[in-house]
Structure formats: structure tokens, C-alpha cells
Amino acid sequence: MSIIHTFIVPHPPLIIPEIGKGEESKISETIKAYDEIAEKIGDLKPDTIVITTPHSIMYADYIHVSPGKGAKGDFREFGQPNVSFETEYDVQLADKLSVLAANEGIPAGTLGEKKKSLDHGTMIPLYFVNKYYKDYKVVRCSISGLSFEEHYQFGKCISKAAEELDRKAVLIASGDLSHRLKEDGPYGFAKEGPIFDRQVTSAMSHGDFLAFLTFDMDFCHNAGECGLRSIIIMAGALDGKAVKSQLLSYEGPFGVGYAVAAFDVIGDDNERHFDRIYKQKEEQRLNHLKENEDEYVRLARRSLESYILHNKRIDKPKDLPKEMVNQKAGVFVSLKMKGQLRGCIGTIAATTDSIADEIIQNAISAGLEDPRFSPVSSDELAELEYSVDILGASEPIKSIRELDTQKYGVIVSNGYKRGLLLPNLEGINTPEEQVNIALKKAGIKPTESYQMERFEVVRHK
Numbered sequence: 265m266s267i268i269h270t271f272i273v274p275h276p277p278l279i280i281p282e283i284g285k286g287e288e289s290k291i292s293e294t295i296k297a298y299d300e301i302a303e304k305i306g307d308l309k310p311d312t313i314v315i316t317t318p319h320s321i322m323y324a325d326y327i328h329v330s331p332g333k334g335a336k337g338d339f340r341e342f343g344q345p346n347v348s349f350e351t352e353y354d355v356q357l358a359d360k361l362s363v364l365a366a367n368e369g370i371p372a373g374t375l376g377e378k379k380k381s382l383d384h385g386t387m388i389p390l391y392f393v394n395k396y397y398k399d400y401k402v403v404r405c406s407i408s409g410l411s412f413e414e415h416y417q418f419g420k421c422i423s424k425a426a427e428e429l430d431r432k433a434v435l436i437a438s439g440d441l442s443h444r445l446k447e448d449g450p451y452g453f454a455k456e457g458p459i460f461d462r463q464v465t466s467a468m469s470h471g472d473f474l475a476f477l478t479f480d481m482d483f484c485h486n487a488g489e490c491g492l493r494s495i496i497i498m499a500g501a502l503d504g505k506a507v508k509s510q511l512l513s514y515e516g517p518f519g520v521g522y523a524v525a526a527f528d529v530i531g532d533d534n535e536r537h538f539d540r541i542y543k544q545k546e547e548q549r550l551n552h553l554k555e556n557e558d559e560y561v562r563l564a565r566r567s568l569e570s571y572i573l574h575n576k577r578i579d580k581p582k583d584l585p586k587e588m589v590n591q592k593a594g595v596f597v598s599l600k601m602k603g604q605l606r607g608c609i610g611t612i613a614a615t616t617d618s619i620a621d622e623i624i625q626n627a628i629s630a631g632l633e634d635p636r637f638s639p640v641s642s643d644e645l646a647e648l649e650y651s652v653d654i655l656g657a658s659e660p661i662k663s664i665r666e667l668d669t670q671k672y673g674v675i676v677s678n679g680y681k682r683g684l685l686l687p688n689l690e691g692i693n694t695p696e697e698q699v700n701i702a703l704k705k706a707g708i709k710p711t712e713s714y715q716m717e718r719f720e721v722v723r724h725k
């Protein structure tokens with residue numbers, strides 16, 4: 265057997281009556297839907313429940329699978345230490361999953377456990393399941409900073425592991441939606457919050473798992489979402505399967521979106537290999553970008569590709585626009601891959617004889633010398649997206665009120681310490697955020713004195 269049914273659930277601690285103390289009545293539809301799916305699990309009587317949770321051990325580059333024979337947990341973090349859980353792990357399935365993930369080149373497994381106790385993203389689903397069924401084992405999986413596509417591939421490994429071990433298994437994707445639905449919510453209001461929730465719940469109700477993979481990461485960040493990667497793992501576990509989709513409830517009275525959905529496997533469907541579809545669409549999109557990129561971006565791409573593939577710094581092309589050859593400026597080259605930053609290096613002022621030379625130099629540095637990332641490999645080149653920012657002259661400013669995050673970048677300085685942040689970056693919505701990030705990059709404490717400059721850029725993408 266394999267994954268026979270999957271569910272999406274939220275994990276608000278106040279849904280537990282001892283914690284909510286009556287507030288849980290405001291999400292009565294969520295509770296009703298939760299009981300419905302928990303009763304369904306009781307009827308299915310699975311051998312194993314796989315739970316994906318955003319609140320287990322989370323790494324930037326590794327999906328963690330909880331090791332050992334089992335774990336305990338309680339809600340002392342929420343003032344109720346007497347509400348506790350103990351669960352037995354399916355050790356064989358966890359080990360098989362780790363092996364299959366390694367075979368597929370997915371960084372995942374049971375290494376690096378820092379905290380053994382169960383998290384609330386796991387305990388809240390189990391609270392409801394235990395009302396109706398207790399004869400099961402658990403595999404607990406985290407999410408990570410890896411790409412959406414890699415989480416989908418990991419979900420495929422879950423399904424394969426269950427099939428190879430002949431497990432009758434269900435998967436619960438634990439995760440809230442946007443945390444930015446209301447001004448008085450945990451992270452305030454963002455316009456992206458309600459939009460995200462509408463789009464993701466529409467995808468749930470229609471079983472449109474491709475939509476999960478195609479969300480823009482910056483948009484998701486602005487929306488303050490919690491559970492999308494958890495949901496994407498679930499989608500991968502249903503790769504190639506026909507499903508009956510049900511959105512059982514959606515509520516958001518506390519400024520956080522809570523959705524409950526169920527997906528019953530009803531057969532095979534060769535049209536629902538969404539990783540293949542996504543890859544094809546991404547290839548088409550990247551080819552379109554390359555065909556339409558301007559001279560600035562094309563030069564950055566050629567520079568990095570030549571250096572990585574041939575260990576050769578290209579000569580400055582002779583057919584470049586005059587301004588690239590005759591003018592000097594600071595230049596930043598940024599690389600993205602699968603929606604995430606892959607490298608960014610730049611110069612505040614010109615360090616070479618021309619903008620073209622500055623692009624060549626900084627494109628190579630962005631790919632190979634950004635200390636936040638490993639060097640770009642030849643296998644990654646085809647997936648990179650480039651942007652080139654040409655910096656205008658900077659001017660001193662006296663007040664943060666003279667900044668506009670869409671129009672101006674900012675430079676902060678204190679002696680030899682300098683930090684720069686470009687304008688018009690996703691997720692940077694206020695001058696205060698812009699300055700604070702620049703200060704952090706410079707290693708300047710907000711309590712120290714510092715000077716500010718602003719500048720404009722011309723961005724090429």
C-alpha cells in the first residue's frame with residue numbers, strides 16, 4: 265500500500281480548550297472540520313501517520329526527519345504543561361525515507377536533532393486524531409529553506425517509502441496560512457495576506473497542486489505564510505494520483521488563516537505529475553527571459569558562464585552600447601535560482617574603467633565569492649536569473665523621512681563600517697526596515713551614531 269489519504273490542517277494552540285478557555289468557539293468551523301477528518305482517520309485505521317510540520321527542527325538546506333523510537337511533548341509553552349502527548353515513531357519508515365531521499369539527491373534525513381520533544385504543529389493534529397484512533401505510529405518531518413520543488417520531491421519519497429514497506433499510511437500537512445490578515449494579528453496586516461489565502465484555498469478546493477509550486481517566494485514572505493512547504497510535501501506524496509479534493513473549512517478571526525482540507529486517493533492519473541509540469545514551465549519561462557534580456561544582463565550571464573565553464577574571464581565585447589563602455593558606475597549583480605537569492609555582489613562606486621568591466625567583475629564575484637552561498641556550479645547555470653543594478657551618485661541625507669524604499673537605496677556608515685541596501689526589494693516596505701537591514705549588514709548597532717546617503721539605480725532584468 266502507500267499514502268491512501270492526506271489532509272491539510274492548521275495548528276492554533278487555542279484550539280485546545282485548556283488553552284483557548286472559550287476563545288476556541290470563534291473557530292468552531294475549524295474544530296468541526298478537524299473532528300471530521302480525525303474521525304475519517306479513525307475509520308481508515310492507518311498503520312502510520314506522516315506529519316509534516318513547520319515547527320519541528322528547521323534547517324536552511326536539510327529536511328529533518330525525527331529519529332528514534334518516539335517522543336513526548338506538552339503545551340507548557342502555552343501555559344498548559346498537563347496537556348501532554350507521547351507517540352511511537354515508525355523507525356523503519358523513517359529510515360527508508362532517509363535512504364530514498366539520499367538516492368534522489370535530496371538533503372533530508374534523521375541527522376542533527378537539536379530538540380526531541382514534540383512541537384505544537386504535531387501535537388494539535390494528534391489531539392484530534394486521538395479522540396477516534398490511537399493504534400498508529402508516526403513519522404514526523406520538518407520543512408526547510410530548500411526550494412518548493414525539492415519539498416515536492418521529498419513528498420514523492422514519502423509515498424515510495426510507504427509503498428516499498430507496504431504501509432497503509434495517511435499524511436497530515438500541518439500549517440497555518442497567512443499571519444497577516446488583520447492589523448491586530450500577530451504580524452499586522454499585509455495586502456498579500458488575504459490574496460495568498462484566497463489563492464491557496466482555491467488550489468486546495470480544486471486539487472490544483474501546480475499552483476502550490478508556482479507561488480512567488482517574495483509574495484509568500486510578504487503574506488507571512490506558515491505552512492506552504494508542508495502542503496507541498498503533501499502534494500508530492502500524491503504525485504501521479506487522482507484525488508477527490510474537499511476544502512472543509514476556512515476561517516481567520518485572529519488574523520491568521522486556518523484551512524482544513526482532505527484529499528482522498530481514488531486512482532492513478534498520469535496528468536498529475538506536477539513536478540514535471542512545473543519543470544517544463546520553468547524551462548519555458550527561463551528561455552523567454554534569456555531571449556529578451558538586455559545587453560547588461562546578457563553580459564553578466566556570459567561573464568559567469570564563461571568563467572565557470574571555461575575558467576576564462578571574457579573580453580569586453582566590442583558591440584556594447586556606448587554608455588556601457590564610456591561611463592563608470594557602481595554595479596550590483598544579483599542571481600536568483602528557483603525563486604531564492606543565489607548570490608549578490610556589488611560595488612558602491614566604480615572600481616574599473618567602465619560599467620561593462622564592472623559587470624564582468626561583479627557577475628563572477630556574485631556567482632563564486634558571495635560568502636553566504638557555496639559557489640555556483642555548472643549544473644546550476646541554466647536555472648539562474650540575473651539582475652544588474654547600475655548605481656547613480658549618492659547624496660547625504662539627514663532624516664529617514666528623505667527615503668523612499670521604491671525609489672532610493674540607502675548607504676549607512678560609521679567610520680570604516682558601511683552597509684548598502686538596494687531600492688525596490690521584495691519584502692522591504694518601509695524606510696525603517698531598509699535602514700535596519702543596512703545597519704545589520706554594516707555591523708553598526710542602531711544605538712550608534714551613523715550617517716546616511718541615498719542613491720537611485722537603473723535596474724536591468
